[in-house]
Amino acid sequence: MKIAVLTGAGISAESGLKTFRDSNGLWEGHDVMEVASPEGFEKNPALVLDFYNQRRQQLLEVTPNAAHLALAQLETHHEVVIITQNVDDLHERAGSTRIIHLHGELLKVRSTFDENLVMDWKKDLNLGDYCEHNHQLRPHIVWFGEAVPMIEVAADLVAAADCILIIGTSMQVYPAAGLIQYASANTPAYFVDPNPSLSSSDQLTVLAEKATTGVPKVISQLLKH
């Protein structure tokens, strides 16, 4: 089966990475537009770079959890694509091989002069870190108000899927949240989230529980097919 997996911050919560909108979430301590928008970067680049430096440092200290690992296992029997809103590399480290990062990647940076000039970057990024054209480097993250280049590819993959998994997302940020609309009417879907924003229907099975318990349950079902 072709399986499209839509993941959000909730799948990485039990690895120790904060989500955005849960209590004590990332957006509680920050003004989103100050630290995750082109205007914010223009106004106070050092603040933005520090916000991502802190998240990058923390990412290097955490590890994938049972949900990430179960998804990687799914590839042994099915054609799986992970379409994630997350900028962490936990799906990669868990062993998944087809991953689309709709909102960019924390361990990459790019030139402010040429957006196609992207490079791996695991250390702090500071003012004065320039690309080969002598322009400031920025996090390779899709900020609020910026285009989501991979959304069409993701929509086609959801439309072509025989089964959809949605894990750990509040479904509040578009266009990512709208992807589920591309699934054909009779495509079965599973939603794993302790506070699910969707309710069960004929096609949708909701597991109102944490990713590390709910995802392995769904995967063991799908590995029986």
Ligand code: APR
């Ligand atoms: N297991 C599964 N889901 C969880 C867990 C857990 N242990 N803990 C929390 N969740 C769920 C919450 O119930 C919520 O539905 O994860 C979801 C987190 O929602 P958000 O914090 O809004 O994260 P996300 O949906 O990924 O945000 C989407 O918004 O701020 C932007 O670009 C940012 O990619 C992000 C996008």
